[in-house]
Amino acid sequence: MKNLANNSAKILITAAALALFAFQTAPVSAAETEKVFKFYCAQCHGLTGKGDGPNVTKDFPVSPRNFTNAAEMNKLTDADLKNVIMDGGPSVSKSPMMPPWGKTLTTGQVDGLIKHLRALCQCKGKQG
Amino acid sequence: MRHLAVATIGAVFLIAASGAALAAGGDVFEAKGCGECHYTQGPAREKTIDDQLAKKGPELWYAGSKFQKKWLTDWLADPKPIRPMKFNDLMVENPADHPKLSGGDVAAVAGFLMGLTSDAVKAGKVKPKKNPKGRQIFIKKMPCSGCHQYAGRKGKIAGGRSGPSLVDAGLRLNPDWILAYLQQPKVFKPVKMMPVFVGLLSDKDMLNVARYVANFKPKKSKKKRK
Numbered sequence: 035m036k037n038l039a040n041n042s043a044k045i046l047i048t049a050a051a052l053a054l055f056a057f058q059t060a061p062v063s064a065a066e067t068e069k070v071f072k073f074y075c076a077q078c079h080g081l082t083g084k085g086d087g088p089n090v091t092k093d094f095p096v097s098p099r100n101f102t103n104a105a106e107m108n109k110l111t112d113a114d115l116k117n118v119i120m121d122g123g124p125s126v127s128k129s130p131m132m133p134p135w136g137k138t139l140t141t142g143q144v145d146g147l148i149k150h151l152r153a154l155c156q157c158k159g160k161q162g
Numbered sequence: 163m164r165h166l167a168v169a170t171i172g173a174v175f176l177i178a179a180s181g182a183a184l185a186a187g188g189d190v191f192e193a194k195g196c197g198e199c200h201y202t203q204g205p206a207r208e209k210t211i212d213d214q215l216a217k218k219g220p221e222l223w224y225a226g227s228k229f230q231k232k233w234l235t236d237w238l239a240d241p242k243p244i245r246p247m248k249f250n251d252l253m254v255e256n257p258a259d260h261p262k263l264s265g266g267d268v269a270a271v272a273g274f275l276m277g278l279t280s281d282a283v284k285a286g287k288v289k290p291k292k293n294p295k296g297r298q299i300f301i302k303k304m305p306c307s308g309c310h311q312y313a314g315r316k317g318k319i320a321g322g323r324s325g326p327s328l329v330d331a332g333l334r335l336n337p338d339w340i341l342a343y344l345q346q347p348k349v350f351k352p353v354k355m356m357p358v359f360v361g362l363l364s365d366k367d368m369l370n371v372a373r374y375v376a377n378f379k380p381k382k383s384k385k386k387r388k
Contacts, residue, residue: 073211077324088252089322131308137358
Protein backbone atom coordinates (compact mmCIF):
# COMPACT_ATOMS: atom_id res chain seq x y z
CA MET A 35 0.00 0.00 0.00
CA LYS A 36 2.84 2.35 0.94
CA ASN A 37 4.61 1.57 -2.35
CA LEU A 38 1.42 2.35 -4.27
CA ALA A 39 1.14 5.73 -2.55
CA ASN A 40 4.81 6.47 -3.24
CA ASN A 41 4.44 5.54 -6.90
CA SER A 42 1.30 7.69 -7.25
CA ALA A 43 3.12 10.65 -5.72
CA LYS A 44 6.05 10.17 -8.12
CA ILE A 45 3.69 9.99 -11.11
CA LEU A 46 1.92 13.18 -9.99
CA ILE A 47 5.19 15.06 -9.48
CA THR A 48 6.49 13.91 -12.87
CA ALA A 49 3.22 14.93 -14.55
CA ALA A 50 3.35 18.37 -12.88
CA ALA A 51 6.99 18.83 -13.95
CA LEU A 52 6.15 17.85 -17.53
CA ALA A 53 3.16 20.20 -17.57
CA LEU A 54 5.33 23.05 -16.29
CA PHE A 55 8.01 22.27 -18.87
CA ALA A 56 5.38 22.19 -21.63
CA PHE A 57 3.99 25.55 -20.44
CA GLN A 58 7.46 27.11 -20.21
CA THR A 59 8.54 26.05 -23.67
CA ALA A 60 5.23 26.23 -25.57
CA PRO A 61 5.68 28.34 -28.71
CA VAL A 62 3.98 31.74 -28.60
CA SER A 63 2.22 33.20 -31.64
CA ALA A 64 3.43 36.39 -33.34
CA ALA A 65 0.30 38.23 -32.19
CA GLU A 66 0.79 37.12 -28.60
CA THR A 67 4.50 38.03 -28.79
CA GLU A 68 3.60 41.54 -29.91
CA LYS A 69 1.45 41.86 -26.80
CA VAL A 70 4.34 40.64 -24.66
CA PHE A 71 6.68 43.17 -26.30
CA LYS A 72 4.26 46.06 -25.83
CA PHE A 73 3.52 45.09 -22.23
CA TYR A 74 7.06 44.54 -20.92
CA CYS A 75 9.68 45.81 -23.35
CA ALA A 76 7.98 48.98 -24.62
CA GLN A 77 8.38 50.63 -21.21
CA CYS A 78 11.95 51.45 -22.25
CA HIS A 79 12.26 50.38 -25.89
CA GLY A 80 9.03 52.03 -27.07
CA LEU A 81 6.00 50.50 -28.73
CA THR A 82 7.76 50.34 -32.10
CA GLY A 83 11.12 49.33 -30.64
CA LYS A 84 13.01 52.54 -31.38
CA GLY A 85 14.35 52.91 -27.85
CA ASP A 86 11.96 55.70 -26.98
CA GLY A 87 9.68 54.33 -24.24
CA PRO A 88 8.24 56.55 -21.51
CA ASN A 89 11.06 55.72 -19.10
CA VAL A 90 13.60 57.32 -21.40
CA THR A 91 13.76 60.84 -20.03
CA LYS A 92 16.79 63.09 -20.40
CA ASP A 93 18.06 61.71 -17.07
CA PHE A 94 17.81 58.05 -18.10
CA PRO A 95 21.35 56.72 -17.59
CA VAL A 96 21.56 54.75 -20.85
CA SER A 97 20.03 54.69 -24.32
CA PRO A 98 17.84 51.60 -24.65
CA ARG A 99 18.59 49.70 -27.80
CA ASN A 100 16.84 50.79 -30.97
CA PHE A 101 15.69 47.48 -32.42
CA THR A 102 15.10 48.99 -35.84
CA ASN A 103 18.82 49.74 -36.20
CA ALA A 104 19.91 46.78 -38.35
CA ALA A 105 23.61 47.67 -38.20
CA GLU A 106 23.66 47.46 -34.40
CA MET A 107 21.31 44.50 -34.19
CA ASN A 108 23.41 42.57 -36.69
CA LYS A 109 26.30 42.62 -34.19
CA LEU A 110 24.29 40.34 -31.89
CA THR A 111 23.56 36.65 -32.21
CA ASP A 112 20.18 35.25 -31.20
CA ALA A 113 21.98 33.67 -28.24
CA ASP A 114 23.17 37.16 -27.18
CA LEU A 115 19.57 38.39 -27.32
CA LYS A 116 18.36 35.44 -25.30
CA ASN A 117 21.04 36.01 -22.65
CA VAL A 118 20.26 39.67 -22.24
CA ILE A 119 16.50 39.10 -22.08
CA MET A 120 16.78 36.26 -19.58
CA ASP A 121 19.61 37.55 -17.39
CA GLY A 122 19.60 41.32 -17.91
CA GLY A 123 22.13 43.88 -19.13
CA PRO A 124 24.99 42.93 -16.77
CA SER A 125 25.07 39.41 -18.27
CA VAL A 126 26.48 40.94 -21.45
CA SER A 127 28.42 43.75 -19.73
CA LYS A 128 25.62 46.24 -20.35
CA SER A 129 23.56 48.40 -18.01
CA PRO A 130 21.48 46.93 -15.14
CA MET A 131 18.69 49.17 -16.42
CA MET A 132 17.92 46.22 -18.72
CA PRO A 133 16.11 43.90 -16.30
CA PRO A 134 16.52 40.14 -16.08
CA TRP A 135 13.22 38.79 -17.39
CA GLY A 136 14.10 35.11 -16.91
CA LYS A 137 11.83 34.71 -13.88
CA THR A 138 8.96 36.57 -15.53
CA LEU A 139 8.75 35.29 -19.10
CA THR A 140 8.48 31.72 -20.35
CA THR A 141 11.13 30.31 -22.69
CA GLY A 142 8.46 30.30 -25.41
CA GLN A 143 7.82 34.02 -24.88
CA VAL A 144 11.55 34.79 -25.00
CA ASP A 145 11.98 32.80 -28.22
CA GLY A 146 8.99 34.70 -29.64
CA LEU A 147 10.55 38.01 -28.64
CA ILE A 148 13.79 37.17 -30.44
CA LYS A 149 11.81 36.58 -33.65
CA HIS A 150 9.96 39.85 -33.03
CA LEU A 151 13.24 41.76 -32.64
CA ARG A 152 14.55 40.23 -35.85
CA ALA A 153 11.38 41.35 -37.60
CA LEU A 154 11.87 44.89 -36.23
CA CYS A 155 15.48 45.12 -37.42
CA GLN A 156 14.77 43.15 -40.58
CA CYS A 157 18.07 41.45 -39.97
CA LYS A 158 19.27 37.95 -39.16
CA GLY A 159 21.96 38.93 -36.68
CA LYS A 160 25.49 37.66 -36.28
CA GLN A 161 25.58 33.97 -36.97
CA GLY A 162 27.20 32.15 -34.10
CA MET B 163 -19.84 37.70 36.48
CA ARG B 164 -21.71 40.96 35.92
CA HIS B 165 -18.53 42.61 34.62
CA LEU B 166 -17.98 39.73 32.24
CA ALA B 167 -21.51 40.09 30.87
CA VAL B 168 -21.06 43.85 30.38
CA ALA B 169 -17.69 43.30 28.66
CA THR B 170 -19.17 40.63 26.39
CA ILE B 171 -22.11 42.82 25.42
CA GLY B 172 -19.67 45.70 24.81
CA ALA B 173 -17.44 43.56 22.60
CA VAL B 174 -20.41 42.27 20.60
CA PHE B 175 -21.64 45.83 20.18
CA LEU B 176 -18.21 47.01 18.99
CA ILE B 177 -17.88 44.16 16.51
CA ALA B 178 -21.39 44.78 15.20
CA ALA B 179 -20.74 48.54 14.94
CA SER B 180 -17.43 47.95 13.15
CA GLY B 181 -19.06 45.48 10.76
CA ALA B 182 -21.85 47.97 10.06
CA ALA B 183 -19.33 50.72 9.38
CA LEU B 184 -17.44 48.47 6.93
CA ALA B 185 -20.68 47.56 5.19
CA ALA B 186 -21.61 51.24 4.99
CA GLY B 187 -18.17 52.04 3.52
CA GLY B 188 -18.65 49.27 0.98
CA ASP B 189 -22.04 50.72 0.04
CA VAL B 190 -20.50 54.15 -0.50
CA PHE B 191 -17.70 52.54 -2.55
CA GLU B 192 -20.28 50.97 -4.87
CA ALA B 193 -22.64 53.97 -4.91
CA LYS B 194 -19.80 56.26 -5.99
CA GLY B 195 -18.89 53.92 -8.82
CA CYS B 196 -15.46 52.99 -7.45
CA GLY B 197 -16.19 49.34 -8.20
CA GLU B 198 -16.36 50.13 -11.93
CA CYS B 199 -12.55 50.49 -11.99
CA HIS B 200 -11.35 48.67 -8.86
CA TYR B 201 -12.19 45.15 -7.74
CA THR B 202 -12.23 44.41 -4.04
CA GLN B 203 -12.73 40.65 -3.84
CA GLY B 204 -9.55 38.58 -3.71
CA PRO B 205 -7.72 36.53 -4.69
CA ALA B 206 -6.12 38.07 -7.76
CA ARG B 207 -8.05 37.32 -10.96
CA GLU B 208 -5.59 38.24 -13.72
CA LYS B 209 -4.16 35.32 -15.68
CA THR B 210 -3.13 36.96 -18.96
CA ILE B 211 -1.85 40.29 -20.27
CA ASP B 212 -5.34 40.88 -21.70
CA ASP B 213 -6.83 40.42 -18.21
CA GLN B 214 -4.46 43.01 -16.82
CA LEU B 215 -5.05 45.47 -19.66
CA ALA B 216 -8.82 45.13 -19.30
CA LYS B 217 -8.62 46.70 -15.84
CA LYS B 218 -9.36 50.41 -15.56
CA GLY B 219 -7.64 50.81 -12.20
CA PRO B 220 -5.57 48.90 -9.66
CA GLU B 221 -7.10 46.03 -7.71
CA LEU B 222 -7.93 46.96 -4.13
CA TRP B 223 -8.69 43.63 -2.52
CA TYR B 224 -5.63 43.96 -0.26
CA ALA B 225 -5.77 47.76 0.13
CA GLY B 226 -5.72 47.53 3.92
CA SER B 227 -2.45 45.61 3.80
CA LYS B 228 -0.91 47.85 1.15
CA PHE B 229 -1.72 51.39 2.20
CA GLN B 230 -1.32 53.52 5.29
CA LYS B 231 -4.65 54.76 6.60
CA LYS B 232 -3.71 58.42 6.97
CA TRP B 233 -2.34 58.58 3.46
CA LEU B 234 -5.37 56.78 2.04
CA THR B 235 -7.82 59.05 3.85
CA ASP B 236 -6.03 62.20 2.67
CA TRP B 237 -5.73 60.84 -0.87
CA LEU B 238 -9.42 59.95 -1.21
CA ALA B 239 -10.30 63.54 -0.31
CA ASP B 240 -7.66 65.02 -2.59
CA PRO B 241 -6.33 62.47 -5.08
CA LYS B 242 -3.02 63.29 -6.70
CA PRO B 243 -1.54 61.14 -9.49
CA ILE B 244 0.59 58.26 -8.23
CA ARG B 245 1.58 57.13 -11.71
CA PRO B 246 3.15 59.55 -14.17
CA MET B 247 1.38 57.67 -16.98
CA LYS B 248 -2.28 56.76 -17.29
CA PHE B 249 -3.06 53.33 -15.78
CA ASN B 250 -2.14 50.55 -18.22
CA ASP B 251 -0.94 53.06 -20.83
CA LEU B 252 2.57 53.89 -21.98
CA MET B 253 1.65 56.74 -24.30
CA VAL B 254 -0.79 58.90 -22.37
CA GLU B 255 0.15 61.00 -19.35
CA ASN B 256 -1.90 60.49 -16.21
CA PRO B 257 -4.89 62.81 -16.70
CA ALA B 258 -5.13 63.39 -12.92
CA ASP B 259 -8.87 62.95 -13.09
CA HIS B 260 -9.48 60.45 -10.27
CA PRO B 261 -12.82 61.33 -8.61
CA LYS B 262 -12.70 62.95 -5.17
CA LEU B 263 -14.73 61.97 -2.17
CA SER B 264 -15.97 64.43 0.39
CA GLY B 265 -17.52 64.65 3.84
CA GLY B 266 -18.28 61.39 5.60
CA ASP B 267 -17.71 59.37 2.45
CA VAL B 268 -13.94 59.76 2.85
CA ALA B 269 -13.78 58.06 6.25
CA ALA B 270 -16.38 55.47 5.25
CA VAL B 271 -14.51 54.36 2.12
CA ALA B 272 -11.10 54.57 3.84
CA GLY B 273 -12.44 52.36 6.64
CA PHE B 274 -13.86 49.90 4.13
CA LEU B 275 -10.63 49.69 2.14
CA MET B 276 -8.46 49.37 5.23
CA GLY B 277 -10.57 46.36 6.17
CA LEU B 278 -9.50 44.56 2.97
CA THR B 279 -6.37 42.69 3.93
CA SER B 280 -4.21 39.80 2.78
CA ASP B 281 -2.82 37.07 5.01
CA ALA B 282 0.30 37.08 2.81
CA VAL B 283 1.43 40.32 4.49
CA LYS B 284 3.07 39.60 7.84
CA ALA B 285 3.13 42.53 10.26
CA GLY B 286 6.28 43.84 11.89
CA LYS B 287 8.83 42.48 9.40
CA VAL B 288 10.08 45.77 7.92
CA LYS B 289 11.31 48.82 9.75
CA PRO B 290 11.87 51.80 7.45
CA LYS B 291 15.43 53.05 7.69
CA LYS B 292 18.27 54.50 5.68
CA ASN B 293 19.69 51.52 3.93
CA PRO B 294 22.78 51.76 1.73
CA LYS B 295 22.43 48.14 0.57
CA GLY B 296 18.81 48.71 -0.40
CA ARG B 297 19.82 51.89 -2.20
CA GLN B 298 22.58 50.07 -4.05
CA ILE B 299 20.11 47.46 -5.29
CA PHE B 300 17.39 49.99 -6.11
CA ILE B 301 19.61 52.36 -8.08
CA LYS B 302 22.57 50.33 -9.32
CA LYS B 303 22.27 46.56 -9.11
CA MET B 304 18.69 46.20 -10.30
CA PRO B 305 16.63 48.36 -12.65
CA CYS B 306 14.04 49.59 -10.08
CA SER B 307 14.86 53.23 -10.72
CA GLY B 308 14.42 52.68 -14.46
CA CYS B 309 10.65 52.53 -14.03
CA HIS B 310 9.93 54.21 -10.68
CA GLN B 311 10.44 57.83 -9.75
CA TYR B 312 12.07 58.62 -6.42
CA ALA B 313 13.58 61.67 -4.74
CA GLY B 314 17.30 61.63 -5.51
CA ARG B 315 20.05 63.89 -4.27
CA LYS B 316 18.80 67.23 -2.93
CA GLY B 317 15.24 66.00 -3.45
CA LYS B 318 15.51 66.09 -7.24
CA ILE B 319 12.98 63.72 -8.79
CA ALA B 320 14.78 60.99 -10.70
CA GLY B 321 13.78 57.65 -12.22
CA GLY B 322 11.52 56.28 -14.90
CA ARG B 323 7.87 56.89 -15.57
CA SER B 324 6.19 53.61 -16.48
CA GLY B 325 5.65 52.38 -12.92
CA PRO B 326 3.97 54.02 -9.96
CA SER B 327 6.04 56.84 -8.49
CA LEU B 328 7.78 55.95 -5.25
CA VAL B 329 8.36 59.56 -4.21
CA ASP B 330 7.25 59.68 -0.56
CA ALA B 331 6.22 56.01 -0.80
CA GLY B 332 7.00 55.72 2.91
CA LEU B 333 3.87 57.72 3.63
CA ARG B 334 1.73 55.70 1.23
CA LEU B 335 2.81 52.08 1.49
CA ASN B 336 2.82 49.68 4.40
CA PRO B 337 6.50 48.65 4.71
CA ASP B 338 5.49 45.02 5.31
CA TRP B 339 3.47 45.02 2.09
CA ILE B 340 6.52 46.15 0.07
CA LEU B 341 8.43 43.09 1.28
CA ALA B 342 5.48 40.73 0.77
CA TYR B 343 5.00 42.08 -2.76
CA LEU B 344 8.67 41.49 -3.64
CA GLN B 345 8.63 38.01 -2.14
CA GLN B 346 5.23 36.85 -3.44
CA PRO B 347 4.39 39.05 -6.43
CA LYS B 348 1.98 36.57 -7.96
CA VAL B 349 -0.28 36.69 -4.91
CA PHE B 350 -0.91 40.39 -5.50
CA LYS B 351 -0.23 40.98 -9.19
CA PRO B 352 0.08 37.77 -11.20
CA VAL B 353 0.51 39.74 -14.44
CA LYS B 354 2.43 42.99 -14.16
CA MET B 355 4.93 45.07 -16.08
CA MET B 356 7.52 44.76 -13.32
CA PRO B 357 9.96 41.84 -13.47
CA VAL B 358 9.72 39.05 -10.92
CA PHE B 359 12.74 39.25 -8.62
CA VAL B 360 12.09 36.01 -6.74
CA GLY B 361 15.16 33.85 -7.29
CA LEU B 362 17.20 36.88 -8.34
CA LEU B 363 17.27 38.77 -5.05
CA SER B 364 17.71 37.00 -1.73
CA ASP B 365 15.16 37.51 1.06
CA LYS B 366 17.77 39.69 2.79
CA ASP B 367 18.20 41.85 -0.32
CA MET B 368 14.42 42.20 -0.61
CA LEU B 369 14.25 43.22 3.04
CA ASN B 370 16.91 45.87 2.39
CA VAL B 371 15.00 47.21 -0.63
CA ALA B 372 11.74 47.24 1.36
CA ARG B 373 13.42 49.16 4.21
CA TYR B 374 14.94 51.61 1.75
CA VAL B 375 11.70 52.29 -0.15
CA ALA B 376 9.66 52.48 3.05
CA ASN B 377 12.01 55.27 4.13
CA PHE B 378 11.09 57.47 1.14
CA LYS B 379 9.58 60.38 3.02
CA PRO B 380 9.63 64.14 2.59
CA LYS B 381 12.74 65.75 4.03
CA LYS B 382 11.92 67.83 7.05
CA SER B 383 12.49 71.44 6.11
CA LYS B 384 15.05 73.20 8.23
CA LYS B 385 13.78 76.30 9.99
CA LYS B 386 15.44 79.44 8.73
CA ARG B 387 17.72 81.00 11.26
CA LYS B 388 17.13 84.63 11.95
